[in-house]
Amino acid sequence: MELLVAAAIGTLTAGGVYLILRLRSFPVILGLSLLSYAVNLFIFSAGRLAPGKTPIITKGVTDYTDPLPQALVLTAIVISFGMTAVLVLIAIGAHLGAGHDRTGMEDPPGPAAGEPAADGQEAGR
Amino acid sequence: MPLALIAALPFLGALLPWLMIRASRGACAVAAGSMTALALTGILLHAPAVLAGEVILWRADWLPALGLTASFRLDGLGLMFAGLILGIGLLIIYYARHYLSAHDPAGRFYTFLMLFQGAMLGIVLSENILMMAVFWEMTSLSSFLLIGYWKHLAAGRQGARMALAVTGGGGLAMLAGFLLLGQAAGSYELTEVLAAGDTIRQSPLYLPILVLILLGAFTKSAQFPFHFWLPHAMAAPTPVSAYLHSATMVKAGLFLMARLWPALAGTPEWTALVAGAGLVTLILGAAIALFKTDLKAILAFSTVSHLGLITFLLGLGTEAAAAAAMVHILAHASFKAALFMLAGIVDHEAHTREIARLGGLRRVMPLTFALAAVATLAMAGFPPFNGFLSKELMLESAAHAGGWLVPAAAVLGAAISVGYSLRFLSATFLGPLRPDLHAHDPGPGLWLAPAVLVVLVIASGLFPMALLAPVAGAAAGAVTGHAPHLHLALWHGLGPAALWMSLAAIGGGVALWGLWPALARAWAAAPRPEAKAIHDAVIGAMVAAARGVLARIDRGSLTLSLSAAVLAIVAAGFWAFGGGTHLPGLRAATPVEVAPAAAFVLLIAAIAGSVALHRQRLLALLLVGIAGLIIAAGFAYLAAPDLALTQITVEVVTVILMLLALNFLPAATPAESPVWRKARDGVLAGAAGLGAAALAWALMTRDFAFPSISSYHLAESKPGAGGTNAVNTIIVDFRGYDTFGEIIVLGIAALVIHALAQALLGPGRANERLLARRPDPGRAGDRHPMMLVVAARFLLPVAMMVGVYIYLRGHNLPGGGFVAGLVFAIALVLQYLASGHRWSQARQRIDYHAFIGAGVLVASAAGVGSWLAGRPFLTSAYGYIHLWPLEEFEWATAAVFDLGVFLCVLGAVMLALASVSRLAQRGGERVAREAFDIDPDGEEN
Incomplete structure (x- = not known):
């Protein structure tokens, strides 16, 4: 089981790193989501794996998994929502303001390069 | 006090x-x-x-x-x-x-x-x-x-x-x-x-x-x-x-x-540096003041000069000089503050501070002239004002400093000071009144404050032992450690050298005043460094150098910066790994069961899919969401039910948020990365993943190096915090202060989002693009399906009840304020989805901002409450309450704190989502006017 969790953390990290290195804002945000999963899982796994040993104090039970990493990760999950939301709004603002959703500021592309995709994206709803 | x-x-x-x-x-x-x-x-x-x-x-x-x-x-x-x-x-x-x-x-x-x-x-x-x-x-x-x-x-x-x-x-x-x-x-x-x-x-x-x-x-x-x-x-x-x-x-x-x-003080270095700088400043400042033509500039350089005088006195290192410095600090503060205010009055009335355009103001501003005359003469060191007393003390100290250079320089400084003072007064107020000046004395609002100071200048000059000596003496005593013998008087007889030096200074000053036009011509002709130009050049060179360095290491590419960061971390990790010896972990492995293994395969597939298909954004988002849900299931399996609940609920709101965002962003990422870039990023990502996996594996296959501090939390959860859910007691009690900070961060993040949305909605390019947006007409023509609307409304009270239940049981069983807040948020978001933004907004009585504020306030109140019991911030207590007809139940003050968490999370999540959906409204999103409005634009079409 440890190997599976470690592999999951590794895959999440690799996927996340690959996506944050893309050139457009949306994949970067997705990549950060994957990275936060990886980090949360990693912190959680620092408490070691103990299936079934839920840290709810019960009479007659003495063996529990480590609750502290769980508490840390719980708040981290909620905070990561806040962070993602801020990023999303920054991305929307950048796209609306600049007319394209590139993450870099280097060598500005031709005026029409990012434009066509800016409008008419309502099909999703 | x-x-x-x-x-x-x-x-x-x-x-x-x-x-x-x-x-x-x-x-x-x-x-x-x-x-x-x-x-x-x-x-x-x-x-x-x-x-x-x-x-x-x-x-x-x-x-x-x-x-x-x-x-x-x-x-x-x-x-x-x-x-x-x-x-x-x-x-x-x-x-x-x-x-x-x-x-x-x-x-x-x-x-x-x-x-x-x-x-x-x-x-x-x-x-x-x-x-x-x-x-x-x-x-x-x-x-x-x-x-x-x-x-x-x-x-x-x-x-x-x-x-x-x-x-x-x-x-x-x-x-x-x-x-x-x-x-x-x-x-x-x-x-x-x-x-x-x-x-x-x-x-x-x-x-x-x-x-x-x-x-x-x-x-x-x-x-x-x-x-x-x-x-x-x-x-x-x-x-x-x-x-x-x-x-x-x-x-x-x-x-x-x-x-x-x-x-x-008291070393040769001190005297050389402090007295030296003071003396140079005294003379230089006075000399520049003599040739300035702006009233405030004259006063500014005069201040420089007087500060030099006081520095000089402190630098001498004798107790008498330190006492003189204290007297002059008091005297200078009184007459110079008055002079600045009077210069402000002249500026206010005559609309200029330029000496060349002033003159004769005594005829139209007699009160201002009288006040200025007293303050200026005090600045020049004429009796019977307080400036005279401190100047005498200064000259006396200089005379005892030894040699001829210091006394001579002191007299020179004092003489120039007389010169610019006389010029300040005469050029502004004496002579014929210029016809273009329409000035008059201001009301008491402006003259009262300088008048108070001028009265002090006169009074402390006449009665120095009563008004100046006690305070200056106490100050000098605090400086030197010995109560000084301050004997302040206007007349000390003909004996002291200071009297003769003072007379020389006044004579010299009057001469300077008389010779001013000739001196000014010489000054204007003399070359001198312009400090501002030098300062600007130095600053400019530093900025250019910084820009040069920055341009080399940062070209404004986020990708480049991130890959540099990742590379550095990966390299550091592998370097550290290569530097040690490695033994396999000895901790007994947890057996693998079928269901978790299947979930693992699904997770890897979802991640791989989201990376491979990331250019189709909707699909990639759904795959990331699936990965999140599998992780939530993993938490549940690995004995972390609280995490599972939180992860699921957060996943729901995150996906909704990203779907909303996709409204405004392109639906697909263009293929623009060449193969080498993909390969480079792939290698980097692979190395990072490998490192993270190896680290996690090495950690999990070893036992704790030290006993975990969690044993304390587990042991104290019930007796100390009154709850059986150790995770929740850590969040709301043992580490409540962390949580307190975290909900504040969350609240701030939501307010930032609101502010960003507000900025986008203001006039500007973003707003123009929003207004120009032409959303696709809905393909179904049924924006708010009746089934969904009815179901959502039916679910709202049910979901809220579930939220309350989760909140209440949180202290003892999985749940708590975080999850409850998210459940409430999802129930409300469902109303937005089903019935539309406007319909939902119209029924919302309380701002989400208020929820955030209330949450932080409630949590603070729970923390402050423990002060009332004489305990540190956020100490919790619990007890058993018996309320008829309920059974006896346990109640902890931490529940109040958790209520704050709940309110803040609810407000923050809803504010974030509502902000994005406000953008959608501005962007021409059609809104439902009625609850079951099938096609908002129906009647027009």
Whole structure:
């Protein structure tokens, strides 16, 4: 089981790193989501794996998994929502303001390069 | 009144005008003035004891590990300066009320002024030198804000920047000096530093300490060669000049030298550096003042010169000279503040400060002329005013300094001072009245404050032993450690050398005044360095160098920066890994079951899919969501039900948020990365993943190196915090303070989102693009399916009940405020999805901001409540409550805290989502007018 969790953390990290290195804002945000999963899982796994040993104090039970990493990760999950939301709004603002959703500021592309995709994206709803 | 409270009052006074930023000038002035008056009263209540030689101390630990205590001290020196800061502060507040025009933002002005006053008061009351350094930097910052108060004036902005660069830089040097001083003295408390004078002087660090601290003092007090910033700071509104640049801030450097006199003075280095710089500044400042033609510029350089005089006196290192310095600090503050205010009146009435365009104002402004005459003659050192007394003392000290150079230079400085004073007075007020001047005396609002000071100038000149000697004597006693024999009188007989030197100075000054036109021609012809040009060139070169470096390492590419960061972390990890020996972990592996293995395969597939298909954004988002849900299931399997609940609920709101965002972003990412880039990123990502996996695996296959601190949490969860869910008791009790910070961060993030959305909706390119958006018509023509609407409304109370249940059981079973808040948020979001933004918004009575605020307040109240029981912040308690007809149940105060968490999470999540959906509305999203409106545009089509 440890190997599976470690592999999951590794895959999440690799996927996340690959996506944050893309050139457009949306994949970067997705990549950060994957990275936060990886980090949360990693912190959680620092408490070691103990299936079934839920840290709810019960009479007659003495063996529990480590609750502290769980508490840390719980708040981290909620905070990561806040962070993602801020990023999303920054991305929307950048796209609306600049007319394209590139993450870099280097060598500005031709005026029409990012434009066509800016409008008419309502099909999703 | 405790000293800490006195020191805090000006900051309270800064808060009031800020809170009523749109209030009138009068209201702001009253708010600021009342706090100043209160602080002054507090100081005066201590005055009898301090004048009797007592030192009042107040102390509280702040960061004891760093040697930082919040300790305050009031002795004779502090008393004199605190009296100046608050007394003149009060006059300035009154003067500024009438000086500022109705268009100037008065709230901002008084906030900055009070911030400055508080910082200044903090410097003179500090017992801990590190705390003094903090206040010192605060004066630099607040004076920057004050000098640049008229933001529309380029001169003001430049002057403010220059003042900040010079005084802030000096402050940094001083901080380094203080740290060394603390090392040498073995303490950062003034009492001990001052007592360790001999140790400090013999320390090998003495010279660095001296130079660094003097850098701070000289920059602040505009001593040569740092005198150039002060005249440029004159772009500030006149009340600011009168306050900062006559009475208080520029005296901070003098205060520092006087304060540390017992620790640093008395060595040849001290005398050479301090007296030398003082003497040069005295003469140079006076000489420049003689040839300036702007009233405030004359006063500015005159201030430079007088500060040089006081520095010179402190540098001499004798007790008599230190006493003379104290007398002159008082005298200079009174006449120079009055002169600045009077120059402001002239500027206000005649609309110019240029000497060439003034003249003869005594005919139309007799009152202003009378006040200015007294103050100017005091500045020149004529009897019977207080400036004469201090000048006599200065000349007396100079005469005893030995040699002929120092006395001669002192006389020269005094003579030039007489010269520019006479010129200041005569060019403005004497001679024929220029026909284009339509000035007259102002109302009492403007003349009252300088008049009070002028009365003091006369009174303290006539009755020095009653008015000047006690305060200056106590201050000098605090500086030197011995109560001095201050004998102040206008007439000491024909014996003292000072009398003859004084006469020589006056004669020389009158001669200079007479010869002025010839001298001015010579001065104009003489080449001299322009300090501002040099300063600007240095700053420009530094900026260019920084830009050059930055341009090389950062081309504005996020991808490049991120890959550099990832590469660095990966390289560090592999380097550390390669440097050690590796044994396999010995912890027994957890067996793999079928269901988790299947979930693992799904997870890997989802991640791989989201990466491979990331250019199709909707699909990639769904795959990431699936990965999140599988992780939630994993948490549940791995004995973390709280995490599973949180992850699932957060996943739902995150996916909804991203779906909303996709409305505004392109649906697909264009294929623009060449193969080499993909390969490079792939290698980097692979290495990072490998490293993370190896690290996690190595960690999990080993036992804890130390016993986990969690055993305490587990053991104390029930008896200490009254709950059986250890995760929840950690969140709301053991580490409640962390959680408190986290909900505040979450709230701030939501407010940032709201503000960003607000900014996008304001006029600008983004708004134009939003308005130009033409959303696709819905393909189904059924934006709000009746089935969904009915189901969502039915679910709302049910979901809320579930939320309440999750909240209530959280302390003992999986759940709690975080999850409950998210469940409520999802239930509400469902209404938005089903019935539309407008319909839902119309039914919402309370702003989401209010939820965030209420949440933080409730959580704070839960924390503060424990103070009432005499316990530290956020200590929780629990007990058993019996309420008929319920069974007896347990209730912990942590539940109140958890309620705060719940409210804050609910408000933050909803505010974030609602902000994005507001954008959608502006962007031409059609809204439902009726609850079951099938096609909002139906009737038009």
